[in-house]
Amino acid sequence: MQGNGRLSRLVKGLPLGSSWIGGVARYVLDRRNMDGGYAFCQGLESNVQDTYYGLAILDLLGVPPPNIEETVGWLRGFKEYDLYSSYYVAKALRICGEEPDVEGLRGFIGSLPIVHGEFRVEDVYVEAASELHPVYMVVELAGLAGVELDRERLIGWLLRFKNRDGGFGIHRYSNLNATYHAVASLDRLGFPVGSLRETLSFVRACERPSGGYTATPRSYGVYMEHVYYGVSLLELMGEDPGFPEETAEFIHGCRNSNGGFARSSLGISTFEDTFYAVSTLEKMGRL
Structure with a gap:
């Protein structure tokens, strides 16, 4: 059940700057469902990915989400079943000013082979934006949950996917998606990514x-x-x-x-x- 025009009226009078920014806020607010979750298309059921992105957009615009306690309740009641749902629930709760289930996250993260440097390319989820997207999610989730990773091992493993052209990707095929997830992961692991000059050249070439x-x-x-x-x-x-x-x-x-x-x-x-x-x-x- 979708939201209504009352939500879009919440942006009126706010210091949103240019009119297109107000349009973006209305686009998101009009797609908030009555259960507190969001969906990118009106009439669809709430889903955790859209709820995260909707909250993240409003956060960037400086627009407070309406009835945030309902959204928090929906997120708390969502049953995480994989890396993706766990990631988006945790990130969305943080935007709402709430902490995720840290103990549950720690147990989940500890069960993942990639935490121990045992990730294999065939383990990539179908939904992944790149072959290294799951690793990026684990690294970020570990930071949220305070889980210590084998940083040196993970850094060394990620750098194995750096190709001659400076980009990252499996089978010696570099692409911008995998390069972003590799570099962002390396940065969170404390690697000086500014030293990757060949990678910078790859990005400039794109x-x-x-x-x-x-x-x-x-x-x-x-x-x-x-x-x-x-x-x-x-x-x-x-x-x-x-x-x-x-x-x-x-x-x-x-x-x-x-x-x-x-x-x-x-x-x-x-x-x-x-x-x-x-x-x-x-x-x-x-x-």
Whole structure:
């Protein structure tokens, strides 16, 4: 059961800046369900991934979530069954100012082979954004739960996926998705990612003067997730985007009339792509 216009009225009078920002807030608030969760499309049941992204978008915009106690209750009642649901529940609760079930998280993390450096590429989940996405999630969850990892072993294992072109990926195939998840994991593990100069060159090779980033240097299509990964990688390495104005134009070209952002100019709005868009604009100082 979806929310209603009363929620969108919550953004009126708030210092949201330009009108497109208010449109984004309304897009999210109008997709809050009565149970406290969120779904990117009106009429769908709440799901934990969209609830996290919806809360994260509102947090970036400085808009307080309505009836946050209902959202916290929905998150507390959600039965985590895998790495992804555990990750999104924990992250969403933190945005709400609540702590996740730390003891439960510790037990879950301790049961994962990748915590002990035993991760295998065939263990990658179908839903993964890249082959190294699960590792990134575990590293971040471990930080939230205060679980000590074998940092040196994990760092050494991750660096094995660094290819000759500086990018990361399995089977010697570098891509921006895996490169982001590898570098972000290394950064959280305390590795000086600014020293990865070949990786920086790989990211620059994926950067397009017309705006945005591609999955590989030889790819043509620019999509929202690659823009987010590219700008985020540069931020991790202490660098700035080479074409910020053009990249901002690409992002705004993916904004739909409902206020949300899509993966490309011809796509439908999703919470995930809207988060990528708003987060990237924030990183570039364009909120």
